[in-house]
Amino acid sequence: MKPDIIFLMTDQQRWDCIGLYNPAIKTPNIDKLAESGIVYNQAVCQAPMCVPSRSSMMLGLYPSQLGVRTNHGGLYDEDKLPADPLPELMRKAGYQTAGFGKTHWNHGHRNPVPPTRGFEVRSVGLSRESGHYEDGAVMMGDHDPEGLRAYGEETALYGSGEENALGYMGRTSGIPMEQHRDGWVAGQCLNFLDGGIDPDRPLFLYLSFLKPHAGFNVPQEFEDLYRLEDIPDIPQPPWEDEEGTHLSATDGVNTGSRRMYLERREAWEAMSPLERRRTTLRYYANCSWLDHYFGLVMESLERQGRLDNALIVFLSDHGEMLGERRYRFSKYCLYDSSVRVPLILSGSVIPGDKRGTVDERQAELIDLVPTLSKIAGLPRNPILPGLDLLGERKRRGTFSEFHGKGAEGLHSAPCYMWRKRDWKLIIYLSGTIEDAIERVDEAHGELYNLRTDPQEWYNVYTEAEYQPVREQLKTELLLHLASVWSRGPFFYDRHGYASLG
Template sequence: MEIQCTGNTNKQSDIGENDSNRPNVIFIMDDQHRWDALGKVNPQVITPTLDSLAEKGLYFSQAVCQAPMCVPSRNSIMFGLYPNQTGVFRNSGGLPDSLMPAKTMAQYFQEAGYETAGFGKTHWGKYRTSTRGFETRYVSEIDEEGAISMSSVNPAAKTRYDAEIGPMGAGEENNLGYLGFTSKLPEEDHRDGWITKKVIEYLEKRDDERPLFFYLSYMKPHAGHNVPEGYEELYDSEHIQYAEQPPWEEDRSVHAKGVNRREMYEPYWKNATEEQWKLMTMRYYANVTWIDDMMGRTLHTLRKKGLLDNAIVVYTSDHGEMLGEQYYRFNKYNLYDGSVRVPMILSGSALPDSLGINRVNDFPVENIDVMPTVLEVAGINPGIELPGQSLLGLKKRNGTFSALHERDDEAAFMWRNKEYKLILVFNRKQSAPEYTKNDIIGGEFYDLTNDPNEWYNLYDQSEFREKQEQFTVDLLDHLYKMVRFGD
């Protein structure tokens, strides 16, 4: 499971000059992975693969997603644009191929002469799409025109898996989905297990001489917590620490009240036993460990085939998971740290020597920075000025941005750095995209240094008004620039 990344043999000035030294680009993502569900950060969690990647590269401790839900977040990552620029705001949204706002990451690499291979979840949204730049494409759940799907190749396994998760409800996110159970199915009957099997088969047979853009995206550790046998046994559930509840009598969220199925979660988990809380949390971590193990097997095969000898490896997640924090709040759909922060790692032998290894970078970074990073390392000019910035040469950034559009009448935006966080709630604009101070209808402000749990809302308190005002100016300025992007 340990990853052996070779030393860097390419200087930054050499990257992308010709086919012989263009690095392979390995982009790995999973789903609903909390920022602190990482052994490097939390000794409770077993993630040897990701820890090894971080030891050989950079771990970005303050990374955030641009929308705390799958569809807008993944569109944002793959187009390199903010949700306000893609026009994809919710999981119910999406874009047909004819209305794509820009090239996808895979299209850039395909046009630059790379072989493009994509495995696993993309979740473009409600429209059936093409593979959008992937020459080889395997999907486990949502079909794309031209992709090979689990249901077409192994329908019996897909039927068995769907039957097992049926009682977990929509999105596998009811209370049983979170409490979980040990799966009775073999790994290859699971969607992520099937994808990993196809990845290994593909890599073992691959003989293409072109540089490779490789995309691997898992559906877990998103609930349900039905991890295959062998992973729960790695944990001692008796000693698992779970979410501590704030000293409240009711939910105090200003920006996300009533958008996370509270009527289902709150009564159940208020009355859950300590054993149930520990089991739920442990099974989430066991899911994380299972995904980490499959990542390790994939990277081992890539190394065996020589594909890591000259490569960049990027890892992130589309968003986090609350796991009962903030007064029995589960899944995502909010702008608190458990949901918006993600574990981001940049590693691989093609990283410039000047970046160093085994470093923790606490600069404010975003998932939108993945696109300019991988394009720069491959020497690809996007032809437009992308709103993100390359992780290879970070410039001054005052904060990070995330957006929540889950209510019809409101929009909430976050501006965050390591010390403070501002969340502003606006009257949602249906026709005009510009937001001004006059549209603000509420807010939250947190001192993250002294209140990392975000329990004490300091919005409009005199002691923090000057800092809050500066964050407000920065957030409105960021929204203004997004509206005018591409003008």
Template sequence: MSDNQNISHHTGTVSPPEHASTVSPAAEVSPPNTVSPPNIVVIQADQMAAQALGAYGDAAARTPNIDALAEQGAVFDRAYCNSPLCAPSRASMMTGVMPSELGCFDNGDDFPSSVPTFAHRLRHVGYHTALVGRMHFLGADQHHGFEERLTTDVYPADLDMVPDWTLPLDQKLQWYHDADAVFSAGVSRASVQQDFDDEVGFRTLRHLNDRVRANQAAASAGEQPQPFLMVSSFIHPHDPYEPPQEHWDRFAEGEIPDPAHPEVPDAAEDPHSHRLRAMSGFDLRDPDIEQVRRARRAYYAAVSYIDDHVGRIRERLETLGLSENTVILVTSDHGDMLGEKGLWYKMSPYERSSRVPLIVSGPEHLVPQGRYQTPVSLLDLMPTLVDLAGAREPRSGGDSVLEIARREQTGEMGTEDRPVIIEYLAEGTYRPQLTIVRGQYKYVLCPGDPEQLFDLVADPDELYNAAREPKHAGRVAQLHGELDARYDLTALEAGILESQDQRRLVAEALSMGRIRAFDHNPEPEQRYVRGDFWSALEFGTIRDASR
């Protein structure tokens, strides 16, 4: 039963002794905002690079609310997505399963409803689960375990964005990322993305109110309050780069640094970057330095806009008395190259595209405060939430980042001990691209392309491919061997091509005749005074306990 329905249903059962009073907890029941295990709030931005946050060392960033969470919590300095693209990254994050194993290869792909997500797992142990905002679910299942989904998504949920590895690069599909987002970057008084995120922010705050109302009603009935998982997922700072004026004005002209290395890598050494540029049109026109600066300023302003939403969520948790028993996790689905190496957006294995923020803040007995260098990934998010909820340990390719932090603190785990795998199986490549990060090294393998090896300590900007150096031959062989042991590249490529072919047929068929969209449309709300007049008013009231 949704919270919105609860208001209507409770009006017929809760009978206050005084019209002006609020529901009071029974004496033997815990206070209504105290639950064990903890409440969990996941805040996800789209395309927000870790390197664009003050918490990760960017002096130009204006992110005081995210930075404050980092100061109080656990910060994972080497967190990666498992695919630098929205839908496969999010599917992997929710399930703890790599995109290739899920069969969710790209932004035109769904994943099976029968695969448990963290929403299923927490709901199974008694959590109320709600999604507010974006998750890029495709196909018929628009919930994947969430009891409530309070908004639609910003993009359609159909299967139309299917890559075609048989097409030459000059035959662009309509939905490809386009260079125009850089050339047209600047302030917008209103935009689709602002409207969407403003709604996500509003409904997030109202949903927190609803959880307190539900807890009050439970306490009045002599029941324990129900813990909740709320995922608030925003579209900013994803391109197009169109922030509000207020956030643009937070940055002075020239305050945001230019790309450190805007030069495009050699095509023979890095053909993937040249494919990405050609796909988006940057091979035909390059932004000049003023256009680059304008786009980067707009991006940083959009990140600051997200930070404001984070601040409002933190403030509401505090106001409602929820903050002491709530864990907040901030992350993103991938980063943005922002002009480094002549690249924009994501889809690249380079750090700016594949690294994400991962910050966990909560009660000290649950969250080991500090900064951690062990590589982790979004694959670890599902086991982390299960760990916090005290649910059954899942079979997963990941591990709880809280346990990883504890083991790093005690010296039981070092940065070499735990590899992270990144897959790219979508547009802008013709063959599967696989990346493994182990310790300070990153190795990239794509059939037909030169192998790449980067020493992220000696060469953090990934300027020098060390794969051909004799002194690294053993390391290249080791990392190549690890990928060989995990993947049958021939079978993977054949499976991707077959999937693309099948999904193109499905998409074309569904566009004919009577069309039924997969888009989620929230159910009509019964939020205000319905049924018993005074009980409806009473259920909706959250008293200020300090007065």
């Protein structure tokens, strides 16, 4: 039988917020996956926010190929999908497909009966009216309305996305864990594992939580795992204001986002250093809480022998700034704390000599579709730009794109990132997309030596001694995009896909 595929996902978990990279964080179950698998320590997402990152990951195409560039986007029409999404691929490969938790397709906003896109079993920890209902899905708002109401009351002052200053300050939660949306989702998953697995088919299990994304209303027992005195301070740059970067350019376009940043900054500057650590502590505690649920799921699968022949994936959709760069929170930028992600492949299908190793290849989340398709015995889709993470082919660098927050008015002019182990290039235009074509001669850039400046505080883009590096990275970025765009997502040739190799 084909191996089971266990897909474990968090939302907004920094690449360095697992025990492997940060001994202050308690994630024993994720650490076990790392010890018996491959850690891809250079992995990045393709856009630093939920909807474009997840759409890109689930279809294996870059955000600009899909046209989903911000959280206000989405692929709404099923007949216009450029490729099968991952759960549909798994279903076609003969897998029982069970999905628990967040997908953030956004297709419920324009489709009264949005499909599950391949999931045969589906539970979502939100209300039917949230815009995230999928046809036939069990919704927390229907199944446990009192629990969802209690959660909503506890986070009522946390603002949009639970990301205002109060949401990041958080609190010790006063409601039971099962009344949290992630607690309910974990319960639905565990109930399914106890009696819903089809013994005659391989299993594709997708478990995707909403945290450690703010708000930071954390169950007591996980907050108690940490002492405030042991939490590190978040290092701050030597400058007071962000100037001459793609982030400052975006601030100039999106006034609402800028206003929220200033509100958070004012709140954090009024705190003592010890008080600021409370937010970091609660973020760590959220990571530990979800790790606890992953452990329960793995124990259930192991009892049933479903890990004897399995590939286990752990990842997050993007990172979290967590107060860096003068008290920036959330993600919306191309710096490493936002675009780098934890990515682990583990399980019995990993060759013995690869277990417990770190792979420094330039990995991207779009690599998951070709990797899992091969595991499932599916043919390669030649229009997809991703590579098999267990194969020999490797790219020269990693790509991510950013088009502003997209919450108001016109999109920001595009920002593109090309990242290698030691260097990062960011190319951007100020202003909006409206007249960007006329202003390409006004392009700006950022260049960071990640080896000597991992915080990305010192932009050396204009320094003469780094001109060869800058021009080499520009050339690689240009030709990477040229190679990708030439493949699709739509490709018409007399010879079909044969011309793509």
